[in-house]
Amino acid sequence: MKYPKGIKPQPKGSARRTRTLDGKVKYGSRGMTLEKDLDQTNAYYLETGRAVIHKKPTPVQIVNVDYPSRRKAKIDEAYFKVPSTSDYNGIYRGRYIDFEAKETRNDKRFPFINIHEHQVDHMKRCHDQGGIVFIIIKFSLYDETYLMPIGHFLPFWEAFLNGGRKSIRYTDIKDASLLLKQGMNPRIGYLDAVDEFYFENGE
Amino acid sequence: MKYPKGIKPQPKGSARRTRTLDGKVKYGSRGMTLEKDLDQTNAYYLETGRAVIHKKPTPVQIVNVDYPSRRKAKIDEAYFKVPSTSDYNGIYRGRYIDFEAKETRNDKRFPFINIHEHQVDHMKRCHDQGGIVFIIIKFSLYDETYLMPIGHFLPFWEAFLNGGRKSIRYTDIKDASLLLKQGMNPRIGYLDAVDEFYFENGE
Numbered sequence: 001m002k003y004p005k006g007i008k009p010q011p012k013g014s015a016r017r018t019r020t021l022d023g024k025v026k027y028g029s030r031g032m033t034l035e036k037d038l039d040q041t042n043a044y045y046l047e048t049g050r051a052v053i054h055k056k057p058t059p060v061q062i063v064n065v066d067y068p069s070r071r072k073a074k075i076d077e078a079y080f081k082v083p084s085t086s087d088y089n090g091i092y093r094g095r096y097i098d099f100e101a102k103e104t105r106n107d108k109r110f111p112f113i114n115i116h117e118h119q120v121d122h123m124k125r126c127h128d129q130g131g132i133v134f135i136i137i138k139f140s141l142y143d144e145t146y147l148m149p150i151g152h153f154l155p156f157w158e159a160f161l162n163g164g165r166k167s168i169r170y171t172d173i174k175d176a177s178l179l180l181k182q183g184m185n186p187r188i189g190y191l192d193a194v195d196e197f198y199f200e201n202g203e
Numbered sequence: 204m205k206y207p208k209g210i211k212p213q214p215k216g217s218a219r220r221t222r223t224l225d226g227k228v229k230y231g232s233r234g235m236t237l238e239k240d241l242d243q244t245n246a247y248y249l250e251t252g253r254a255v256i257h258k259k260p261t262p263v264q265i266v267n268v269d270y271p272s273r274r275k276a277k278i279d280e281a282y283f284k285v286p287s288t289s290d291y292n293g294i295y296r297g298r299y300i301d302f303e304a305k306e307t308r309n310d311k312r313f314p315f316i317n318i319h320e321h322q323v324d325h326m327k328r329c330h331d332q333g334g335i336v337f338i339i340i341k342f343s344l345y346d347e348t349y350l351m352p353i354g355h356f357l358p359f360w361e362a363f364l365n366g367g368r369k370s371i372r373y374t375d376i377k378d379a380s381l382l383l384k385q386g387m388n389p390r391i392g393y394l395d396a397v398d399e400f401y402f403e404n405g406e
Contacts, residue, residue, distance in 0.1 A: 052328045057262040078278040091299040094333035125255045130297035
Protein backbone atom coordinates (compact mmCIF):
# COMPACT_ATOMS: atom_id res chain seq x y z
CA MET A 1 0.00 0.00 0.00
CA LYS A 2 1.20 3.46 -0.81
CA TYR A 3 0.77 6.26 1.69
CA PRO A 4 0.98 9.99 1.00
CA LYS A 5 4.45 11.46 1.52
CA GLY A 6 5.39 11.66 5.17
CA ILE A 7 2.46 9.59 6.36
CA LYS A 8 3.23 6.19 7.74
CA PRO A 9 0.74 3.71 9.13
CA GLN A 10 0.84 3.14 12.87
CA PRO A 11 2.36 -0.26 13.58
CA LYS A 12 -0.05 -2.74 15.09
CA GLY A 13 0.08 -3.09 18.84
CA SER A 14 1.62 0.33 19.03
CA ALA A 15 1.36 0.60 22.80
CA ARG A 16 4.83 -0.90 23.22
CA ARG A 17 7.26 0.73 25.60
CA THR A 18 10.14 2.77 24.23
CA ARG A 19 12.80 4.92 25.79
CA THR A 20 13.22 8.39 24.36
CA LEU A 21 16.47 10.25 23.79
CA ASP A 22 16.26 12.08 27.08
CA GLY A 23 15.88 8.78 28.89
CA LYS A 24 12.21 9.04 29.67
CA VAL A 25 10.03 6.03 29.14
CA LYS A 26 7.31 6.61 26.61
CA TYR A 27 4.47 4.31 25.69
CA GLY A 28 3.42 3.75 22.15
CA SER A 29 4.87 4.94 18.90
CA ARG A 30 2.91 8.14 18.81
CA GLY A 31 5.49 10.16 20.73
CA MET A 32 6.79 11.93 17.63
CA THR A 33 3.44 12.43 15.92
CA LEU A 34 2.83 15.95 17.15
CA GLU A 35 6.30 17.08 16.16
CA LYS A 36 5.95 15.64 12.66
CA ASP A 37 2.48 17.11 12.25
CA LEU A 38 3.81 20.52 13.25
CA ASP A 39 6.75 20.19 10.85
CA GLN A 40 4.32 19.48 8.04
CA THR A 41 2.07 22.34 9.14
CA ASN A 42 4.93 24.83 9.31
CA ALA A 43 6.20 23.74 5.89
CA TYR A 44 2.69 24.32 4.55
CA TYR A 45 2.47 27.78 6.12
CA LEU A 46 5.91 28.62 4.69
CA GLU A 47 5.02 27.47 1.15
CA THR A 48 1.76 29.35 1.14
CA GLY A 49 3.41 32.48 2.50
CA ARG A 50 1.15 32.64 5.54
CA ALA A 51 3.90 32.63 8.16
CA VAL A 52 7.57 31.88 8.72
CA ILE A 53 7.78 29.55 11.70
CA HIS A 54 10.52 26.98 12.32
CA LYS A 55 11.41 24.41 14.92
CA LYS A 56 14.78 25.16 16.43
CA PRO A 57 17.49 22.51 16.12
CA THR A 58 17.98 20.25 19.14
CA PRO A 59 20.64 21.88 21.30
CA VAL A 60 23.73 19.72 21.41
CA GLN A 61 27.06 20.16 23.18
CA ILE A 62 29.69 19.12 20.65
CA VAL A 63 32.77 17.66 22.33
CA ASN A 64 34.72 16.08 19.50
CA VAL A 65 34.70 16.22 15.73
CA ASP A 66 36.54 13.78 13.51
CA TYR A 67 37.58 14.53 9.92
CA PRO A 68 37.70 11.17 8.12
CA SER A 69 38.07 13.09 4.88
CA ARG A 70 38.68 16.70 3.92
CA ARG A 71 35.05 17.28 3.11
CA LYS A 72 33.15 15.42 5.80
CA ALA A 73 33.15 16.34 9.45
CA LYS A 74 31.84 13.60 11.73
CA ILE A 75 30.78 14.50 15.24
CA ASP A 76 31.77 11.51 17.35
CA GLU A 77 31.13 12.86 20.81
CA ALA A 78 28.25 15.12 21.74
CA TYR A 79 25.58 15.41 24.43
CA PHE A 80 22.06 16.73 24.60
CA LYS A 81 21.74 20.08 26.33
CA VAL A 82 18.75 21.37 28.26
CA PRO A 83 17.01 23.84 25.95
CA SER A 84 17.03 27.45 27.15
CA THR A 85 14.17 28.53 24.89
CA SER A 86 11.00 27.01 23.50
CA ASP A 87 11.17 24.86 20.38
CA TYR A 88 9.25 26.95 17.88
CA ASN A 89 9.34 30.57 16.88
CA GLY A 90 8.88 32.88 13.93
CA ILE A 91 6.77 35.66 12.50
CA TYR A 92 3.06 35.82 11.66
CA ARG A 93 1.00 38.83 10.56
CA GLY A 94 3.96 41.00 11.48
CA ARG A 95 4.02 39.67 15.06
CA TYR A 96 6.58 37.57 16.88
CA ILE A 97 5.24 34.11 17.65
CA ASP A 98 6.74 31.62 20.10
CA PHE A 99 5.51 28.28 21.37
CA GLU A 100 6.30 24.94 22.85
CA ALA A 101 4.55 21.70 21.86
CA LYS A 102 4.03 18.73 24.16
CA GLU A 103 2.24 15.44 23.94
CA THR A 104 0.99 13.26 26.75
CA ARG A 105 -0.61 9.83 26.92
CA ASN A 106 -2.10 10.69 30.27
CA ASP A 107 -5.89 10.81 30.01
CA LYS A 108 -6.62 13.00 33.03
CA ARG A 109 -3.89 15.59 33.23
CA PHE A 110 -0.85 17.21 31.64
CA PRO A 111 2.12 16.70 33.97
CA PHE A 112 4.58 19.60 34.27
CA ILE A 113 7.44 17.11 34.11
CA ASN A 114 7.13 17.57 30.36
CA ILE A 115 8.25 21.20 30.52
CA HIS A 116 11.55 22.80 31.58
CA GLU A 117 11.52 25.84 33.82
CA HIS A 118 13.94 27.59 31.42
CA GLN A 119 11.40 27.23 28.67
CA VAL A 120 8.58 28.75 30.70
CA ASP A 121 10.83 31.63 31.78
CA HIS A 122 11.67 32.24 28.15
CA MET A 123 8.04 32.19 27.07
CA LYS A 124 7.11 34.57 29.87
CA ARG A 125 9.76 37.02 28.71
CA CYS A 126 8.51 36.86 25.12
CA HIS A 127 4.96 37.39 26.37
CA ASP A 128 6.10 40.45 28.35
CA GLN A 129 7.73 41.83 25.19
CA GLY A 130 4.42 41.63 23.35
CA GLY A 131 4.84 38.37 21.49
CA ILE A 132 2.15 35.79 20.72
CA VAL A 133 3.06 32.94 23.06
CA PHE A 134 1.31 29.67 23.78
CA ILE A 135 1.69 25.96 24.44
CA ILE A 136 0.30 23.29 22.17
CA ILE A 137 -0.75 20.27 24.20
CA LYS A 138 -1.81 17.00 22.65
CA PHE A 139 -3.72 14.32 24.52
CA SER A 140 -2.78 11.31 22.40
CA LEU A 141 -5.41 8.99 23.81
CA TYR A 142 -8.20 11.35 22.79
CA ASP A 143 -6.37 12.53 19.66
CA GLU A 144 -7.15 16.07 20.80
CA THR A 145 -4.73 18.96 20.46
CA TYR A 146 -5.15 22.24 22.33
CA LEU A 147 -3.63 25.69 22.07
CA MET A 148 -3.25 27.16 25.54
CA PRO A 149 -2.30 30.85 25.60
CA ILE A 150 0.63 31.46 27.94
CA GLY A 151 -1.45 33.87 30.00
CA HIS A 152 -3.83 31.00 30.80
CA PHE A 153 -0.98 28.58 31.49
CA LEU A 154 1.04 30.73 33.89
CA PRO A 155 -1.35 30.69 36.87
CA PHE A 156 -1.19 26.86 36.94
CA TRP A 157 2.60 26.96 36.57
CA GLU A 158 3.05 29.52 39.33
CA ALA A 159 0.81 27.57 41.67
CA PHE A 160 2.99 24.53 40.95
CA LEU A 161 6.19 26.48 41.74
CA ASN A 162 4.59 27.49 45.03
CA GLY A 163 3.99 23.89 46.00
CA GLY A 164 0.68 23.29 44.24
CA ARG A 165 -0.44 20.64 41.74
CA LYS A 166 2.28 19.10 39.57
CA SER A 167 -0.01 19.02 36.56
CA ILE A 168 -2.94 20.71 34.88
CA ARG A 169 -6.17 18.74 34.75
CA TYR A 170 -7.45 17.79 31.31
CA THR A 171 -10.72 19.53 32.11
CA ASP A 172 -8.91 22.76 33.05
CA ILE A 173 -6.98 22.67 29.79
CA LYS A 174 -10.23 22.15 27.88
CA ASP A 175 -11.71 25.21 29.58
CA ALA A 176 -8.70 27.49 29.11
CA SER A 177 -7.62 26.52 25.59
CA LEU A 178 -8.70 26.40 21.97
CA LEU A 179 -9.24 22.96 20.42
CA LEU A 180 -7.27 22.74 17.18
CA LYS A 181 -8.83 21.44 13.99
CA GLN A 182 -6.90 18.57 12.46
CA GLY A 183 -6.78 17.88 8.76
CA MET A 184 -4.62 16.70 5.92
CA ASN A 185 -3.04 19.98 4.91
CA PRO A 186 -2.23 21.59 7.21
CA ARG A 187 -2.40 18.78 9.74
CA ILE A 188 -2.84 21.06 12.75
CA GLY A 189 -4.19 24.43 11.67
CA TYR A 190 -3.05 26.28 14.75
CA LEU A 191 -2.86 29.68 13.04
CA ASP A 192 -6.65 29.75 12.74
CA ALA A 193 -6.78 29.54 16.52
CA VAL A 194 -4.14 32.28 16.73
CA ASP A 195 -6.31 34.46 14.49
CA GLU A 196 -9.31 33.83 16.70
CA PHE A 197 -7.65 34.41 20.04
CA TYR A 198 -5.00 37.04 19.33
CA PHE A 199 -6.48 39.05 16.49
CA GLU A 200 -10.26 38.78 16.35
CA ASN A 201 -10.79 39.11 20.08
CA GLY A 202 -8.39 42.04 20.26
CA GLU A 203 -6.54 40.04 22.93
CA MET B 204 46.89 38.18 34.71
CA LYS B 205 43.19 37.98 35.32
CA TYR B 206 40.77 38.86 32.56
CA PRO B 207 37.07 39.67 32.98
CA LYS B 208 34.77 36.67 32.55
CA GLY B 209 34.52 35.54 28.97
CA ILE B 210 37.41 37.69 27.77
CA LYS B 211 40.56 35.92 26.73
CA PRO B 212 43.71 37.54 25.43
CA GLN B 213 44.51 36.93 21.77
CA PRO B 214 47.41 34.51 21.48
CA LYS B 215 50.54 36.05 20.04
CA GLY B 216 51.09 35.48 16.34
CA SER B 217 47.39 34.86 15.96
CA ALA B 218 47.47 34.77 12.16
CA ARG B 219 47.94 31.02 12.18
CA ARG B 220 45.86 28.88 9.87
CA THR B 221 42.99 26.85 11.26
CA ARG B 222 40.31 24.75 9.70
CA THR B 223 36.75 25.46 10.79
CA LEU B 224 34.02 22.92 11.41
CA ASP B 225 32.58 23.25 7.95
CA GLY B 226 35.98 22.56 6.46
CA LYS B 227 36.84 26.07 5.39
CA VAL B 228 40.31 27.37 6.07
CA LYS B 229 40.33 30.39 8.30
CA TYR B 230 43.25 32.58 9.24
CA GLY B 231 43.84 33.82 12.72
CA SER B 232 42.09 33.08 15.95
CA ARG B 233 39.53 35.83 15.65
CA GLY B 234 36.99 33.71 13.80
CA MET B 235 34.76 33.22 16.82
CA THR B 236 35.06 36.72 18.25
CA LEU B 237 31.92 38.11 16.69
CA GLU B 238 29.82 35.16 17.83
CA LYS B 239 31.09 35.45 21.40
CA ASP B 240 30.57 39.20 21.43
CA LEU B 241 26.99 38.71 20.23
CA ASP B 242 26.38 36.02 22.85
CA GLN B 243 27.50 38.44 25.53
CA THR B 244 25.45 41.23 24.02
CA ASN B 245 22.29 39.12 23.82
CA ALA B 246 22.78 37.94 27.41
CA TYR B 247 23.04 41.58 28.45
CA TYR B 248 19.89 42.54 26.56
CA LEU B 249 18.07 39.58 28.13
CA GLU B 250 19.16 40.44 31.67
CA THR B 251 18.24 44.08 31.32
CA GLY B 252 14.87 43.18 29.79
CA ARG B 253 15.53 45.12 26.61
CA ALA B 254 14.99 42.24 24.19
CA VAL B 255 14.76 38.45 23.96
CA ILE B 256 17.17 37.38 21.21
CA HIS B 257 18.94 34.02 21.03
CA LYS B 258 21.34 32.27 18.73
CA LYS B 259 19.83 29.08 17.40
CA PRO B 260 21.63 25.82 18.14
CA THR B 261 23.88 24.47 15.38
CA PRO B 262 21.74 22.14 13.27
CA VAL B 263 22.99 18.59 13.58
CA GLN B 264 21.79 15.33 12.02
CA ILE B 265 21.92 12.78 14.80
CA VAL B 266 22.61 9.27 13.49
CA ASN B 267 23.43 7.25 16.57
CA VAL B 268 23.03 7.65 20.31
CA ASP B 269 24.73 5.44 22.86
CA TYR B 270 23.50 4.97 26.43
CA PRO B 271 26.56 4.15 28.54
CA SER B 272 24.41 4.60 31.63
CA ARG B 273 20.72 5.03 32.30
CA ARG B 274 21.07 8.73 32.79
CA LYS B 275 23.54 9.83 30.16
CA ALA B 276 22.90 9.73 26.43
CA LYS B 277 26.02 10.08 24.32
CA ILE B 278 25.69 11.00 20.66
CA ASP B 279 28.45 9.09 18.91
CA GLU B 280 27.57 9.74 15.32
CA ALA B 281 26.21 13.01 13.98
CA TYR B 282 26.85 15.40 11.11
CA PHE B 283 26.53 19.11 10.57
CA LYS B 284 23.52 20.15 8.52
CA VAL B 285 23.24 23.19 6.27
CA PRO B 286 21.17 25.73 8.22
CA SER B 287 17.78 26.56 6.70
CA THR B 288 17.34 29.79 8.65
CA SER B 289 19.56 32.56 9.95
CA ASP B 290 21.36 32.12 13.24
CA TYR B 291 19.69 34.74 15.42
CA ASN B 292 16.11 35.69 16.09
CA GLY B 293 13.81 36.99 18.77
CA ILE B 294 11.61 39.89 19.80
CA TYR B 295 12.40 43.57 20.36
CA ARG B 296 9.97 46.43 21.03
CA GLY B 297 7.15 44.07 20.11
CA ARG B 298 8.67 43.35 16.70
CA TYR B 299 10.12 40.15 15.26
CA ILE B 300 13.87 40.47 14.72
CA ASP B 301 16.03 38.16 12.62
CA PHE B 302 19.65 38.37 11.57
CA GLU B 303 22.76 36.61 10.45
CA ALA B 304 26.26 37.54 11.61
CA LYS B 305 29.40 37.05 9.57
CA GLU B 306 33.02 37.95 9.98
CA THR B 307 35.67 38.32 7.30
CA ARG B 308 39.39 38.97 7.32
CA ASN B 309 39.21 40.30 3.81
CA ASP B 310 40.10 44.01 3.80
CA LYS B 311 38.40 45.02 0.55
CA ARG B 312 35.19 43.05 0.30
CA PHE B 313 32.69 40.68 1.94
CA PRO B 314 32.55 37.47 -0.14
CA PHE B 315 29.13 35.83 -0.52
CA ILE B 316 30.77 32.44 0.05
CA ASN B 317 30.14 33.21 3.72
CA ILE B 318 26.33 33.07 3.32
CA HIS B 319 24.02 30.22 2.35
CA GLU B 320 21.25 30.83 -0.17
CA HIS B 321 18.76 29.18 2.22
CA GLN B 322 19.60 31.78 4.82
CA VAL B 323 19.03 34.70 2.49
CA ASP B 324 15.73 33.19 1.28
CA HIS B 325 14.67 32.86 4.91
CA MET B 326 15.60 36.45 5.74
CA LYS B 327 13.77 37.70 2.66
CA ARG B 328 10.62 35.89 3.78
CA CYS B 329 10.86 37.38 7.26
CA HIS B 330 11.38 40.82 5.73
CA ASP B 331 8.27 40.35 3.56
CA GLN B 332 6.31 39.42 6.69
CA GLY B 333 7.25 42.72 8.31
CA GLY B 334 10.14 41.63 10.48
CA ILE B 335 13.27 43.60 11.30
CA VAL B 336 15.94 41.78 9.30
CA PHE B 337 19.61 42.55 8.76
CA ILE B 338 23.12 41.15 8.46
CA ILE B 339 25.89 42.00 10.87
CA ILE B 340 29.21 42.04 9.04
CA LYS B 341 32.52 42.37 10.81
CA PHE B 342 35.74 43.34 9.06
CA SER B 343 38.23 41.85 11.51
CA LEU B 344 41.28 43.63 10.15
CA TYR B 345 39.67 47.02 10.76
CA ASP B 346 37.82 45.86 13.88
CA GLU B 347 34.71 47.43 12.38
CA THR B 348 31.25 45.88 12.61
CA TYR B 349 28.34 46.97 10.42
CA LEU B 350 24.61 46.41 10.48
CA MET B 351 23.35 46.12 6.91
CA PRO B 352 19.54 46.16 6.60
CA ILE B 353 18.35 43.29 4.41
CA GLY B 354 16.73 45.75 2.01
CA HIS B 355 20.17 47.20 1.32
CA PHE B 356 21.80 43.79 1.04
CA LEU B 357 19.36 42.18 -1.41
CA PRO B 358 20.23 44.20 -4.53
CA PHE B 359 23.87 43.04 -4.22
CA TRP B 360 22.74 39.46 -3.63
CA GLU B 361 20.36 39.44 -6.57
CA ALA B 362 23.01 40.87 -8.88
CA PHE B 363 25.29 38.05 -7.72
CA LEU B 364 22.61 35.41 -8.46
CA ASN B 365 22.31 36.91 -11.94
CA GLY B 366 25.99 36.45 -12.62
CA GLY B 367 27.32 39.65 -11.04
CA ARG B 368 29.99 40.25 -8.39
CA LYS B 369 30.60 37.44 -5.90
CA SER B 370 31.09 39.90 -3.06
CA ILE B 371 30.12 43.30 -1.73
CA ARG B 372 32.86 45.91 -1.65
CA TYR B 373 33.89 47.22 1.75
CA THR B 374 33.14 50.75 0.57
CA ASP B 375 29.63 49.75 -0.52
CA ILE B 376 28.96 48.17 2.86
CA LYS B 377 30.21 51.33 4.57
CA ASP B 378 27.77 53.39 2.50
CA ALA B 379 24.74 51.12 2.97
CA SER B 380 25.13 50.15 6.63
CA LEU B 381 25.28 51.48 10.17
CA LEU B 382 28.62 51.26 11.96
CA LEU B 383 28.08 49.60 15.34
CA LYS B 384 29.52 51.04 18.52
CA GLN B 385 31.66 48.58 20.44
CA GLY B 386 32.04 48.63 24.19
CA MET B 387 32.40 46.51 27.27
CA ASN B 388 28.75 45.95 28.09
CA PRO B 389 27.15 45.33 25.70
CA ARG B 390 30.07 44.54 23.44
CA ILE B 391 28.21 45.29 20.21
CA GLY B 392 25.26 47.57 20.89
CA TYR B 393 23.38 46.67 17.74
CA LEU B 394 19.95 47.54 19.13
CA ASP B 395 20.89 51.22 19.16
CA ALA B 396 21.38 50.95 15.41
CA VAL B 397 18.04 49.10 15.15
CA ASP B 398 16.38 51.97 17.02
CA GLU B 399 17.94 54.48 14.68
CA PHE B 400 17.17 52.72 11.42
CA TYR B 401 13.88 50.93 12.08
CA PHE B 402 12.16 53.14 14.62
CA GLU B 403 13.42 56.73 14.52
CA ASN B 404 13.51 57.01 10.75
CA GLY B 405 10.08 55.42 10.44
CA GLU B 406 11.79 52.88 8.16
